[in-house]
Amino acid sequence: MTFYFAIIGTKDNPIYETEFGTSKQGGDGHARFPDEQRPMNQFILHSALDIVEEVQWVQKELYLKTVDRFNNLLVSCFLTAGNIKFLLLHDSKAEDPIRQFFADVHEAYVKTLMNPFYEVDMRITSTVFDSKVRAAAKKYL
């Protein structure tokens, strides 16, 4: 299983992106997207945003679960109070583990935001943040 994860800001701008493979069932945690796949990933996530924009007025939960699919790929979404979107592109259903992954990332995001030197919609460049996201991925996915 391979995952592509992005955090999208309030202006549909990516503020963080990463990919990883599963650590479960003997996976080594490395992403295995073929090079041709990558541009598609961003396109898929981008069009998922349109769906999120509708779903968010119907569902009040932060975890929106799977919002879109494209061929064999699923897009799951978590929306923060301030309309920051966590989008995960994955190829098999895993509702609860993904929920837990998002919860950990949410916490890391709020910590990022509480820093007075960070402003909403800025790119997140902290390597510690990155390692927290990867740790969550390793733990749940």
Added chain:
Amino acid sequence: MSSTKAARIGEEVWKTRIDKVNAELVTLTYGSIVAQLCKDYEGDYMEVNKQLDKMGYNIGLRLIEDFLAKTNTGRCINFRDTAETISKIGFKVFLNITPTVTNWATDNKQFSLVFEENPLADFVELPDDGRAQNELWYSNILCGVLRGALEMVQMQVDAHFTSDVLRGNETTEMRVSLIRIIDDELPPGDD
């Protein structure tokens, strides 16, 4: 006064005579001030330090009255007394912390305050621009506060940070030095 007595007074006043407010509001407000200064001075952290010190100084001039009114502390008999009062009562009734007094100079005119906790710096990480961690003293307002407050009680001091965990140092430490006792006839120094 002894350290324990000062601590007791500080605790008592904190519990009974201080109106309280959500700590996070203060942390966020201070953060907003520092961030705004950094923007306004376009990353000139030395200037930001100066501004924070100035702001602190202005606060200190007024804070001392508030402090004296709330705590009824009498005149400090010597600088050691002052140090205990500042750390166990002063910081306690305003920030609910009690920094440790250490590193006394042999002439008893200099000491350090070591901060285990610093509510002003909660949640904070300095910008990763290669300079902030070498130049900015995030909590510099506290130095100004001490300077202003003590000036109003006839002590001219220098206060500056020598280390800060936000800069990657192991501790957050402020060095306070007594420059001179201000004579009543002379006007207090100003900025």
Added chain:
Amino acid sequence: MSNLHNPASPFVPFSPNPAIQSGVASPTTPLSISQKTPQLGSSNLRYASSRKSIYDRHLNRTQRSELSKASFAFLFGEMIQYAQKQVSGIQDLEKKLNIQGYSIGQRLLELLLHREGRSAKRETRVLGILQFVAQTVYRHLFGKPADGLEKSRDNEDEYMLIDNDPAVNSYISVPREMSQLNCAAFVAGIIEAVLDGSLFPSRVTAHSVPTEQYPMKTVFLIKFDESVLERESVMPNN
């Protein structure tokens, strides 16, 4: 009445949306097509061995912590003094204070909802978000909910949040009339950020409406964007 209070109009008009203010740094790039996974910059930050980073610190550690009101008052007073030096006129001053409040509101919104854990819900209706502000946000800041929430009878897009005795005012030791407007502008910024962030874009202005019983009474006038009303009108009624 203070000379800052224009008797012809009790409303102090202003309130820019900082997000569209020019000069606000917000590096945003459209979702772009790239061939490789974007690299993160390597960090130059040093950490104390004991402290690690902000990510290791528990978010809720200071949830119930308290500091003295005086600390807030002194800081706030300096914030006003500093802003005053940079502007000419009370409107610009309030703009500055609104902006500082705004950045606090953005953080509070995320922090408060995060703390609700798994049961956290985003607000999707006007009434819902207003209640969130009047109850949750207000309680967190001031220890008590707002005193009232009213819908304007004349304008569909206006609501009023009422505070009979803003706690913020009692902290300040500058001239009373001035302090009232200033503090309120700061709080208006907080409210505006919470509304904007939740996708209920609005302008929030503060007005002092003293009464016999409540000389410090303040009304926050919330004027929602047209888009909010349009969306609200197609929502199912429950």
